[in-house]
Every structure is written in C-alpha cells, then in structure tokens.
Amino acid sequence: MTDSNPLYQHTVFIHPNMLSRFSRLFQQGVLVQATVGCSVHAFLCHQIGIRPDYLENRIQTIFLDGKAIDAPEQSVIANGSTLALSAAMPGLVGATFRKGGKYATLRAGITDTSSKIGMHEETGCVTVRLFNFMAAEIGPLILKLGIIVTGRDILNAISDLESTENAFRIDAHPASSKSPVGTLNPHDNILLILSPE
Amino acid sequence: MDKILRIDVGVSGGPSFQTDSLASYAGLGGRAMTSAIVAKEVPPLCHPLGEDNKLVIAPGILSGSVAAMSGRLSVGCKSPLTGGIKEANAGGQAAQVLARLGYAAIVLEGKPADDTLYKVLINKDGVKIIPANDLKMLGNYDLIDKMKAEYGDKVACISIGPAGEMKMAAASVAITDMEMRPTRHAGRGGVGAVMGSKNIKIIVLDDAGMAMRSPANVEKFKEANKNFVQGLKKHPVTGQGLPTYGTNVLTNVINEAGGFPTFNFKQGRFDGAAKIGGEAQAELEISRGANPTHGCHKGCVIRCSGTYHDKDGHYLTKQPEYETVWAHGANCAIEDLDTIAMLDRLDDDYGLDTIEMGATIGVAMEAGIAKFGDAEAAINLVKEVGKGTTLGRILGNGAGITGKVFGVERVPVVKNQAMPAYDPRAVQGMGVTYATTTQGADHTAGYAVTANILGVGGSVNALKPEGQVDLSRNLQIATAAIDATGMCLFIAFAILDQPDTFQSLVDMVGAFTGKETTADDVTALGKQILTWERDFNARAGFTNKDDRLPEYFKKEKLAPHNVVFEVSDDELDQVYNW
Ligand code: SF4
Numbered sequence: 188m189t190d191s192n193p194l195y196q197h198t199v200f201i202h203p204n205m206l207s208r209f210s211r212l213f214q215q216g217v218l219v220q221a222t223v224g225c226s227v228h229a230f231l232c233h234q235i236g237i238r239p240d241y242l243e244n245r246i247q248t249i250f251l252d253g254k255a256i257d258a259p260e261q262s263v264i265a266n267g268s269t270l271a272l273s274a275a276m277p278g279l280v281g282a283t284f285r286k287g288g289k290y291a292t293l294r295a296g297i298t299d300t301s302s303k304i305g306m307h308e309e310t311g312c313v314t315v316r317l318f319n320f321m322a323a324e325i326g327p328l329i330l331k332l333g334i335i336v337t338g339r340d341i342l343n344a345i346s347d348l349e350s351t352e353n354a355f356r357i358d359a360h361p362a363s364s365k366s367p368v369g370t371l372n373p374h375d376n377i378l379l380i381l382s383p384e
Numbered sequence: 385m386d387k388i389l390r391i392d393v394g395v396s397g398g399p400s401f402q403t404d405s406l407a408s409y410a411g412l413g414g415r416a417m418t419s420a421i422v423a424k425e426v427p428p429l430c431h432p433l434g435e436d437n438k439l440v441i442a443p444g445i446l447s448g449s450v451a452a453m454s455g456r457l458s459v460g461c462k463s464p465l466t467g468g469i470k471e472a473n474a475g476g477q478a479a480q481v482l483a484r485l486g487y488a489a490i491v492l493e494g495k496p497a498d499d500t501l502y503k504v505l506i507n508k509d510g511v512k513i514i515p516a517n518d519l520k521m522l523g524n525y526d527l528i529d530k531m532k533a534e535y536g537d538k539v540a541c542i543s544i545g546p547a548g549e550m551k552m553a554a555a556s557v558a559i560t561d562m563e564m565r566p567t568r569h570a571g572r573g574g575v576g577a578v579m580g581s582k583n584i585k586i587i588v589l590d591d592a593g594m595a596m597r598s599p600a601n602v603e604k605f606k607e608a609n610k611n612f613v614q615g616l617k618k619h620p621v622t623g624q625g626l627p628t629y630g631t632n633v634l635t636n637v638i639n640e641a642g643g644f645p646t647f648n649f650k651q652g653r654f655d656g657a658a659k660i661g662g663e664a665q666a667e668l669e670i671s672r673g674a675n676p677t678h679g680c681h682k683g684c685v686i687r688c689s690g691t692y693h694d695k696d697g698h699y700l701t702k703q704p705e706y707e708t709v710w711a712h713g714a715n716c717a718i719e720d721l722d723t724i725a726m727l728d729r730l731d732d733d734y735g736l737d738t739i740e741m742g743a744t745i746g747v748a749m750e751a752g753i754a755k756f757g758d759a760e761a762a763i764n765l766v767k768e769v770g771k772g773t774t775l776g777r778i779l780g781n782g783a784g785i786t787g788k789v790f791g792v793e794r795v796p797v798v799k800n801q802a803m804p805a806y807d808p809r810a811v812q813g814m815g816v817t818y819a820t821t822t823q824g825a826d827h828t829a830g831y832a833v834t835a836n837i838l839g840v841g842g843s844v845n846a847l848k849p850e851g852q853v854d855l856s857r858n859l860q861i862a863t864a865a866i867d868a869t870g871m872c873l874f875i876a877f878a879i880l881d882q883p884d885t886f887q888s889l890v891d892m893v894g895a896f897t898g899k900e901t902t903a904d905d906v907t908a909l910g911k912q913i914l915t916w917e918r919d920f921n922a923r924a925g926f927t928n929k930d931d932r933l934p935e936y937f938k939k940e941k942l943a944p945h946n947v948v949f950e951v952s953d954d955e956l957d958q959v960y961n962w
Contacts, residue, residue: 211663211664211667215658245620247620253642271640274625276621276634318640
C-alpha cells in the first residue's frame with residue numbers, strides 16, 4: 188500500500204492521450220472524492236471547474252440519484268450521491284428531462300424536489316456519470332481531480348494496448364518493467380489521475 | 385403529385401389498376417392522406433385482412449422536392465394488430481421517388497382471386513403488375529438483391545418479407561435506403577400483413593426521366609429551405625447528438641432516469657445499459673469500419689441512421705435504433721450489441737416490427753419459453769417466426785396474443801400494440817400518449833415537441849398535473865401535422881428551440897404549395913387528422929375503455945423510483961376534449 192487514503196491503494200497517472208479509453212467508465216459511473224453538502228452548481232463549477240455558461244447551455248440534463256433536477260443551485264449533493272450529466276437529448280422524452288424544460292411536467296413523478304439546503308459541507312464521495320459528449324468534454328476536468336476505479340477497470344480499458352510505457356505512471360514510478368500497469372491487482376481500488384502533458 | 389394509383393387485386397385474371405384524380409383528397413399528403421382515405425373508404429368493422437380493407441401508401445406534401453428531410457413515407461390501413469386505424473411511417477428512398485413519379489398515393493384494394501403473388505413496377509411509362517411466384521417467402525434482403533439484378537440499383541422498393549406473406553400482425557413494410565438495402569420499415573400495427581393479404585410482394589419504383597417536384601415560389605422556397613437546414617445544423621441534437629450517436633444516445637439517459645423497461649417492464653434500470661448504449665455502439669461501429677453517421681434517404685441532413693458491421697468487418701445491418709436496442713436488449717436482459725444487431729437484421733429480413741418482436745420475446749421469456757438474458761434463445765425465437773412454425777406464428781402475432789396463449793399477465797400493450805422504450809410509470813406524460821393515441825401504444829404519436837411554439841390549444845400550465853394531459857394532446861396534434869408533410873419527426877428538436885427554424889418550415893410549406901400557411905393552419909390539419917382517426921376507431925367499436933394502460937401499471941411499483949401510473953381515467957378522457 189503506497190497511499191494513506193483509505194479509499195484506494197495506488198495512484199495511477201495517465202497520459203492525456205489515453206483518455207478516450209476510459210469513456211466507457213464514465214458512462215458506468217466513477218467515484219470522485221469531493222466536498223459534499225454543497226449545491227450541484229457549486230460541485231460542478233467550483234470543484235470540477237466547469238464554466239457556468241457551459242453548465243447553463245451545454246449540460247441540458249442533470250440527474251441527481253436518478254431524478255431529473257431543474258435548479259442546480261438548489262439541489263444539494265450528499266455523501267454517496269450519484270450525479271449524471273448529458274447534453275441535449277432527442278425525442279419528447281429527451282426534452283422532458285431537460286432542466287427547467289417546458290415538458291418537465293411529463294416526468295413530474297421523478298423530479299428531485301427535495302430541499303437539502305442547510306446540510307453541512309464535509310468530505311465525501313460522489314459517483315459521476317458522463318453521457319454522450321460529456322465524457323470527452325468534462326472527463327479531463329474530473330480526471331484532473333482523480334477518480335477512484337478498480338484495478339480491473341484499468342486492465343479492461345488497456346487490454347488491447349501493446350505497450351503501456353509512457354502512458355501510465357504508478358504511484359511515483361513510470362510504468363516500466365518494474366511496475367507494469369498490467370500487474371495491478373484487479374480488486375485494488377486505484378486513484379486514476381491525469382498527468383500533466 | 386396529382387393522381388392516386390388504385391390497384392384492385394380482386395379482378396378475375398389478376399390485378400388491374402386505374403389512375404384517379406385527387407378529387408376530395410387534393411392537398412393532402414403523408415398521414416393526412418392515408419388516414420383520410422382509410423377513414424372515408426374502409427368500413428371500420430371490416431376484417432383487416434379481408435376484401436374491404438385497403439393499404440394506402442402516401443408520400444408527404446413536400447416529398448420529391450429538394451426540401452431537406454422530406455422523405456418519410458406513410459402507410460395506412462385498418463390494423464390487424466389493433467383493429468383500429470393505423471399509420472406507420474418510414475424513411476428510405478421510396479417517398480421521394482413515388483412523389484416524383486407523380487403519385488400522391490397508391491391504394492391496394494380488393495381480395496385476391498387466387499394465391500398468385502405479384503410485383504408492381506412503376507416508372508415514367510406507367511404501371512405493370514407482374515406475377516412473381518418465384519419471390520414467394522423470400523426474405524427482404526434476397527428479394528432486393530433480385531430486384532437490383534433486374535432493375536439496377538437506382539430504383540426504390542416497398543416490400544414485405546415472409547412475415548407479411550404469412551399475414552402476421554407484427555409484419556412490417558420495408559423501404560429501401562440510399563444503398564438499396566431494405567432497412568427502413570413502416571413497422572407498427574401489422575401493415576405488412578395487409579400488404580400480404582393483397583398478395584403484393586413488392587412495389588418497384590423507378591423515377592428515371594422524372595424531374596424533381598418544383599415549388600410554386602422557387603426563390604422563397606430556396607431561401608426557406610436554406611434557413612431550415614442551417615437551423616438543423618446548428619442545433620445540438622440535430623446537428624451533433626443524432627449524427628454522432630443515432631437515436632440510441634437515449635439508452636444511458638433513460639436508464640439513469642429509471643424509465644428503461646427491463647425484464648419485460650419489471651424494473652426501470654438495466655445493469656448492462658452502458659454496454660448497449662449509443663456511445664458504446666458508435667465506438668464499436670467505428671472500430672469495425674462501419675459508419676454511425678448516415679442518412680436513410682437523400683436530402684436528410686441530420687443523418688441519424690448508421691451502419692453496423694459484424695466482427696469481421698462485413699455489413700450486417702443498419703445501426704439498431706434506440707427502440708430496437710431496448711426491445712431486443714434490456715427488455716429481454718440481453719447486453720450484447722452483436723446479438724441485438726443480428727436480431728435487427730432478422731427482423732428486417734423477415735419483415736417484422738422490432739418493437740413488437742422485442743416486447744413479444746420479453747413476454748415469452750416471462751412465460752418461461754426462454755430465459756431472460758439468453759441471447760441465443762432470442763435469436764432462435766425470431767427464427768421460428770421467420771420459418772412460420774406454430775410457435776413462430778404465435779410470436780409473430782405480437783405481445784398481446786403471446787401473453788394470452790401463455791397466460792402472462794404482465795403484457796405491455798395498449799389497443800393490443802406493444803409499448804415502446806419508455807416506462808409510463810417513470811414518464812407519466814408518455815403514458816398519457818400511449819393510452820390515448822388512436823394508434824395503440826406509440827411513442828411517436830406525441831413526439832413532436834412543437835406544441836408551445838404552435839400555441840396549439842392555448843398555453844399549458846406545466847405545474848399542474850392536468851398539464852400532462854394538455855401537453856399530450858398538443859403534442860399529438862403537432863405530430864399528426866408533421867407526419868402529413870413527409871418531414872422526419874426528428875426535425876422537432878430544432879423547431880422546438882429555434883422559432884426561426886420553425887418559421888422556415890412554415891415558409892417552406894407555404895412557398896411550395898403557393899398558399900399562405902400559418903401555424904393555425906398546421907394546428908387545424910393536425911386536429912383534422914386526429915378527428916378522422918378517432919372517428920374511425922369509434923365506428924370500429926373503440927370507447928374510452930380502450931384508452932387505458934394495462935392495470936398492472938397502476939399497481940406494480942417500478943424500481944428504482946417505486947412509482948406507479950397515477951393519471952386518472954377522467955383525466956385521460958380529457959385528451960380529445962378540444
Ligand atoms: S434523421 Fe434519421 S430517420 Fe430522419 S430522415 Fe434522417 S436518417 Fe432518416
């Protein structure tokens with residue numbers, strides 16, 4: 188064990204050109220250690236670093252624990268929450284899930300209306316899912332903070348890669364014959380983080 | 385487009401045809417044309433496979449012109465699946481070619497004198513009806529290969545596979561795409577069975593030597609079309625989301641919302657969703673040399689249809705649509721894209737509605753005929769349908785019949801037609817449309833999200849529960865109107881968000897017809913279509929008791945949100961109250 192954080196056993200740094208290999212993980216959901224008890228808006232803009240105009244215009248649909256939300260400033264992320272983001276979706280149903288959309292009433296039964304304002308901020312974990320264009324556009328920002336995945340997730344993503352040299356660094360070491368990324372324990376939790384270019 | 389081709393298959397000595405003027409049908413196109421003819425000429429109590437039913441095939445008002453997106457073809461009749469009126473529509477090349485040949489509709493009528501199968505050839509020189517018993521029980525792919533060898537690859541075809549010949553209630557009518565593959569289907573309601581009951585296997589359309597249809601006001605039309613295309617291209621859904629991922633981009637999102645019916649509508653989330661979603665599908669297609677961005681007809685600028693290659697990089701089928709991925713995937717707990725693509729290919733080849741078949745296999749799995757998640761068993765069940773075995777004939781007649789035969793209570797149908805890929809307990813407004821549309825459970829019936837721009841039926845208070853009923857009504861009206869133009873419904877996203885794009889569409893219709901057109905005219909047309917359809921259904925014996933979801937949607941809670949369908953019967957009865 189090389190890190191003292193109880194949530195993961197190793198840190199793996201990946202080269203930015205490996206990013207697209209992890210987009211499936213973003214669709215399934217990745218764990219992010221963050222300050223919780225804040226609004227969705229604060230989480231996305233202040234912690235992840237998303238521009239407010241991007242949140243306003245590009246992110247059209249937000250689900251918090253599977254419920255569509257209309258006001259990111261008011262919905263509060265709790266420890267263990269799942270947050271899913273999507274660009275504009277086709278179809279009537281796509282339109283109904285848009286935040287504050289004209290058709291929000293069509294999904295009234297599954298809209299998040301609970302008010303958790305007043306919860307206190309603390310460190311916790313959030314599962315983030317990024318659909319469609321969000322994986323490529325927001326994924327790098329989240330990877331800068333680091334995501335917690337399993338060794339198996341990484342092994343699956345690189346299974347067809349001939350060489351991992353220069354693509355990864357494990358803990359302090361470059362991925363070499365001494366610490367090949369292929370030898371990660373599938374059951375270990377790993378903090379996957381983007382290395383600076 | 386100034387004539388109607390009527391083919392009477394009941395004449396002794398073989399089918400004969402005549403060409404009629406439009407008379408009272410002048411100015412109608414697409415769904416307006418098919419529903420007008422069916423409502424006026426088909427006795428509502430007739431047997432759907434009998435002498436008095438008619439199959440009406442109509443291009444849209446703008447089809448055959450250079451108007452972008454105008455290649456949808458409507459197919460209408462009394463449905464063998466629902467027993468009510470039916471309009472199913474599809475893309476592909478046929479609408480454009482038929483319109484350029486000058487036909488506003490083809491009507492197949494009468495009862496065949498014997499079991500001879502026919503093909504119909506329509507070109508600039510006229511119409512030929514030719515005996516074609518050599519085509520009997522051919523799948524659509526082999527059938528189209530034969531036509532290609534005979535007529536070249538520039539023609540467009542409208543055909544049925546074995547399912548249509550066997551008059552199955554899930555049988556579709558296939559339309560060839562730009563590569564002359566039978567991939568676009570008027571799928572719903574068993575329209576293929578009605579074509580089969582007329583013993584017409586295929587209609588080959590050849591527009592060589594015919595000109596594009598020209599608008600009344602060329603300059604105004606050009607300008608409006610240009611603005612319309614620009615509007616589609618700049619919108620994130622029509623300019624980016626659909627071309628990149630196709631309709632299957634919805635899988636992950638609807639799954640996240642808990643509205644993705646899984647295990648035959650038992651739960652609203654599928655663990656394997658990310659494996660079959662549009663993101664994974666597009667990635668796989670590109671890695672195999674296929675193309676996720678592809679138009680189903682010339683003039684489509686959105687290009688949401690793609691191609692799907694097998695593991696060896698050979699063409700297998702079109703890119704499966706969201707509805708297909710759900711029906712053959714999550715609904716049957718199958719999480720393998722290659723299996724889903726194979727099922728799509730088989731459905732297209734036999735000529736079957738993918739939604740009805742996926743829902744039917746889900747019911748069969750619930751009955752224990754196969755295990756949920758068993759990909760091989762699902763493929764074998766569809767093959768049974770293609771072969772026409774006893775089991776196959778039960779399955780090929782849809783989820784309702786299958787549920788009855790095997791004693792299953794959880795059968796997701798309205799008016800006997802299977803529900804598409806949105807659970808009405810999670811998206812209650814969709815449930816209102818499923819319940820009340822004239823068509824049987826149908827997601828496209830209330831698809832055109834244009835209502836607020838049109839101002840149809842006044843403004844809606846979205847915060848009141850009854851807003852769901854108001855919205856559903858308005859959406860159904862707007863959709864019916866778009867279905868009449870021949871425009872693909874996917875334009876709806878751009879015209880919802882961009883009033884100038886909507887205005888371009890209205891301008892384009894006006895410039896083409898030479899008649900001043902307003903949003904009120906569009907609304908009136910949509911209401912007229914629904915009135916014809918509703919009236920037909922009433923005369924066929926439908927009452928408000930048929931405008932209901934199956935009981936279990938009100939009783940069985942849907943995980944993960946544990947919701948039931950809560951819109952009351954009284955509220956449902958208000959939809960047609962205008
Ligand atoms: S958007 Fe898709 S369905 Fe519509 S016409 Fe284009 S390819 Fe066909």
